[in-house]
Amino acid sequence: MKLPREFYLRDGLTVARELIGKKIVTNLPEGLTSGIIVETEAYMGAIDAAAHSYRGKTERTKIFYGAGGFVYVYLIYGMYICTNVVANVENVPEGVLIRALQPADGVELMKRRRGKNNLRELCSGPGKLSQALGITKNFYGADLCGEEIFIEPAENFKVTATKRINVDYAGEAADYPWRFVAEGNKFILTT
DNA sequence: ACCGTGATGTTCT
DNA sequence: GAACATCACGGTG
Secondary structure, three states: OOOOHHHHOOOHHHHHHHHOOEEEEEEEOOEEEEEEEEEEEEEOHHHOOOOHHHHOOOOOOHHHHOOOOEEEEEEEOOOEEEEEEEEOOOOOOEEEEEEEEEEOOOHHHHHHHHOOOOHHHOOOOHHHHHHHHOOOHHHOOOEOEOOOEEEEEOOOOOEEEEOOOOOHHHHHHHHOOOEEEEOOOOOOOOO
């Protein structure tokens, strides 16, 4: 069931598009939680001024320089964790930001972690879904082919591409159509 | 429904 | 010391 390493070793745009409709699962001591991915963004390394890996390898971005299929997390605005999947082969620093989920398993636990009851607002943003799944900065470098976090096939949605969200600083790259959404899905906020 | 704003910690200049 | 791949809240319409 679990997606194999090869799934992630392809280019970031392909991985981002194909992750729509897959189910991301965390299985922690408190319980199993999951959601179906309905919104992603590709970040394409050296050719993408919006990518964290655009300016090369640092302590923070080094995970992108290993093989695909590992987790990249970072803290944004001092408060929220964003969850990414490393794509492509070694030394091609591409990745996919998971931006929204349709809640699936362990909804009660996700509500408790979030302190919210509204299903639509449970996983409808990168910070929200990370909190709902119990993903912390300790997940940096976690193996998606392991036991505590993994991704598996689930649904088959119609996918559309749009500009990415909140990357206005990136000049020309801000307009690249590298965001992918499950068309019409109600767990996506921005259209 | 749509603003405006404050909260907060890392990373990089 | 600024900028940041965000969210929740409170205000106004």
